[in-house]
Amino acid sequence: MKQPFFYDITLRDGNQALKKPWELKDKKVIFEKLLELNVQGIEVGFPASSDMDFEACKALSLMAPDNLVVSGLARCVSNDITTAIEAIKEAKIPRVHIFMTLSPFHMKYVLNKTPEEAKKIVIEKTKFAYEELKKVNKNGQIQFSVEHFGDCEDNLDFVIDTLKEVVQMGATVLNLPNTVERHRPMHLIKMVERVRNEIDDSVTISVHNHNDLGMATATTVESYFAGAVQLECALNGLGERTGNTNFYEVAVALHNSGVDVPVDLSKIYETALIVAQMSKVPIWEKAPLVGPDALAHRSGIHQDGALKTKDMEKGAYRPIHPSLIGRKDDERIGFTSQSGKTAIFEIITKAGYPITLQEAIRIAPIVKEAAEKVGELPSGRIIDIYFNETFNIKGDFKLKEFKHIKNGEFEFDFTHKSKEFNIKGIGNGPLDACMNAVKEAGFDVQLIHYEQSALDEEILGSGSTAMSVVQLKGNGKEVIARARHSSTAVANIKAIFNALNLLYK
Ligand code: KIV
Numbered sequence: 001m002k003q004p005f006f007y008d009i010t011l012r013d014g015n016q017a018l019k020k021p022w023e024l025k026d027k028k029v030i031f032e033k034l035l036e037l038n039v040q041g042i043e044v045g046f047p048a049s050s051d052m053d054f055e056a057c058k059a060l061s062l063m064a065p066d067n068l069v070v071s072g073l074a075r076c077v078s079n080d081i082t083t084a085i086e087a088i089k090e091a092k093i094p095r096v097h098i099f100m101t102l103s104p105f106h107m108k109y110v111l112n113k114t115p116e117e118a119k120k121i122v123i124e125k126t127k128f129a130y131e132e133l134k135k136v137n138k139n140g141q142i143q144f145s146v147e148h149f150g151d152c153e154d155n156l157d158f159v160i161d162t163l164k165e166v167v168q169m170g171a172t173v174l175n176l177p178n179t180v181e182r183h184r185p186m187h188l189i190k191m192v193e194r195v196r197n198e199i200d201d202s203v204t205i206s207v208h209n210h211n212d213l214g215m216a217t218a219t220t221v222e223s224y225f226a227g228a229v230q231l232e233c234a235l236n237g238l239g240e241r242t243g244n245t246n247f248y249e250v251a252v253a254l255h256n257s258g259v260d261v262p263v264d265l266s267k268i269y270e271t272a273l274i275v276a277q278m279s280k281v282p283i284w285e286k287a288p289l290v291g292p293d294a295l296a297h298r299s300g301i302h303q304d305g306a307l308k309t310k311d312m313e314k315g316a317y318r319p320i321h322p323s324l325i326g327r328k329d330d331e332r333i334g335f336t337s338q339s340g341k342t343a344i345f346e347i348i349t350k351a352g353y354p355i356t357l358q359e360a361i362r363i364a365p366i367v368k369e370a371a372e373k374v375g376e377l378p379s380g381r382i383i384d385i386y387f388n389e390t391f392n393i394k395g396d397f398k399l400k401e402f403k404h405i406k407n408g409e410f411e412f413d414f415t416h417k418s419k420e421f422n423i424k425g426i427g428n429g430p431l432d433a434c435m436n437a438v439k440e441a442g443f444d445v446q447l448i449h450y451e452q453s454a455l456d457e458e459i460l461g462s463g464s465t466a467m468s469v470v471q472l473k474g475n476g477k478e479v480i481a482r483a484r485h486s487s488t489a490v491a492n493i494k495a496i497f498n499a500l501n502l503l504y505k
């Protein structure tokens, strides 16, 4: 199978559909991006459409690298053709792209011509374009497009006969556009296959699919497997009405199908953002690959699968690894009422705070309740809940004061429900003394694990903070609780009281 030839039409079909078509300086930016993507051909514009476009086509032709096909569009009209030649002749490989409809409907109602009249014009103008172009550039190429090819099912024999003559006149690329997408992909693919089988192998068959029913990518990808080597695509799917075939989707779909795609896929994401900005056509939230939501997971099941396969090339709920298209932002976990513990664990850990799965399970209902009211919660809100619910656990135990009396001796003032306690605790440090005081107050609890660390000052944006984590057993439960304070001793005692409030809930 031949390598696909990526022929970009952003600067022509994409541009002609913009509310404010690009000037040369804008076209230059897009042109550079296309070179970075390593496309094989660029249709730089429609030179006869305006002086501005003529100048832009001329300037871009001069900037083109030697191996790039630079193409200018022209109707089957002598003046369009000579203007296009004048605009692109300085490129190393200039191509004049002429087009005319051969669909019965369009010939009759739009062109007002009989098929014979249309065929005659096409053949004459192809010959004219070929001869004029070869006079000024020996490398020149002619591409002919059957506008509305998708509507030519009933006169396909006539179209193929015309195409054979067009090839005789010097065209080496035959483009078969689905100018308006009206049917399922197979409708066009079968027609493309037929043309491929009837036209000499030395001629390149091309497809150019509009996206009126949202299937342009599928039609283009499958047309490649049916023998179309040149694939006409536009960045961000720009183009008339619902646009042209999306470049990124075709490139990635072929890559995922094992095709050797001659495009630098890693430039896709950055290009998409620039094109959105320059075209003022924002990227739809749900746009495949490059949309803000393309890597967002909101349901608990999807979040779990996504996180388990995060670093793997194949992901549980994504078609590619984001790095393939140069997308740096990881799969995004968006917390809604549909999300769960895994998302909380991930969001808090990613923000740089410590959390155990047990804690995430405990606070999940509280976070979910907040999300039920407002929808997707910003991570700042989840972090606030995490701080309130893990560092300051409210309950029946309230520590009022604790004092260091002398070596190994402390005094604890606390209440449980309405009962007041003032207990002297003896022990090897405040933590041990506090545990002994709690036991003396009649609560049978055991310290299973204890850890102390410093919370990252940068994250908290405050002075140094000690964090204590305790694991306590009692009242038939086992819990983990934490607390933070500038004093290690206070952090320890507060962590115990947080744990007690969880044990005796
Ligand atoms: O959609 C179309 O048919 C076109 C042609 C000019 C190729 O854009």
Ligand code: ZN
Residues within 6 Å of the ligand: 013, 177, 179, 208, 210, 240, 244
């Ligand atoms: Zn088009």
